[in-house]
Amino acid sequence: MNKLKNIQNKVLSNEWATLNRIDYDFQFNDGSWKRISRESYDRGDGACVLLYNKEKSTIILTKQFRMPAYANNKNDGMSIEVCAGAIDNNEAPEVCIIREVEEEVGYKIPKATKVLEAYTSPGAVTEKMFLFVAEYTDAMQVNEGGGLASENEEIEVIEVSFAEAIEMMNNQTIMDAKTIMLLQYAQINNLFIPA
Missing domain, CATH: 3.90.79.10 (Nucleoside Triphosphate Pyrophosphohydrolase)
Structure with missing residues (x-):
């Protein structure tokens, strides 16, 4: 995906499942790039x-x-x-x-x-x-x-x-x-x- 770059992942918690903070650069439709931070909970499927x-x-x-x-x-x-x-x-x-x-x-x-x-x-x-x-x-x-x-x-x-x-x-x-x-x-x- 060419609208996404500089992805960094940090584990915040690794107990019953894994809580990650993911920082990344995202390109919006107007062409601008913004640094975004999201938390993602991974417990498998x-x-x-x-x-x-x-x-x-x-x-x-x-x-x-x-x-x-x-x-x-x-x-x-x-x-x-x-x-x-x-x-x-x-x-x-x-x-x-x-x-x-x-x-x-x-x-x-x-x-x-x-x-x-x-x-x-x-x-x-x-x-x-x-x-x-x-x-x-x-x-x-x-x-x-x-x-x-x-x-x-x-x-x-x-x-x-x-x-x-x-x-x-x-x-x-x-x-x-x-x-x-x-x-x-x-x-x-x-x-x-x-x-």
């Missing part, structure tokens, strides 16, 4: 999935405490979301989400279909989400789910009708962007109407 059952017209969601949501709204910090997780090292996104489904909600799904890739906060976070859909049946349940104690997870598994999930989205009970995108994907593509 992630995968998420809308688990759906066409026969029952249900989906599976998770409910868990999210400190940033609590810090922003001072509510209880509980967030209702689709199953999701961080992609490990060079792991394929589909492998990641199949593993996360078993850990978080207790179902062993054979496959998932990628439907979208998206940055949910490209102004501050490097994470790209790989969004999947996958059918589930009651026979696929292998445990109660709830997440991994080693990852300090305490996840409530929620099975609701698709109609109820849409209402939860509309009344802002669900405020998670990846979940909203997948619910709207299901609406637009008539996921619950037999082919």
Whole structure:
């Protein structure tokens, strides 16, 4: 990109993820160059999935405490979301989400279909989400789910009708962007109407 030069990166924090300060020269459309400084939070990429059952017209969601949501709204910090997780090292996104489904909600799904890739906060976070859909049946349940104690997870598994999930989205009970995108994907593509 010839409108960008003199990029300097400084690590501000390297705890759970990496917070970088990036200074760079950027050329604006009028030809002028300006020195700009931005902070960028790098936690790797992630995968998420809308688990759906066409026969029952249900989906599976998770409910868990999210400190940033609590810090922003001072509510209880509980967030209702689709199953999701961080992609490990060079792991394929589909492998990641199949593993996360078993850990978080207790179902062993054979496959998932990628439907979208998206940055949910490209102004501050490097994470790209790989969004999947996958059918589930009651026979696929292998445990109660709830997440991994080693990852300090305490996840409530929620099975609701698709109609109820849409209402939860509309009344802002669900405020998670990846979940909203997948619910709207299901609406637009008539996921619950037999082919």
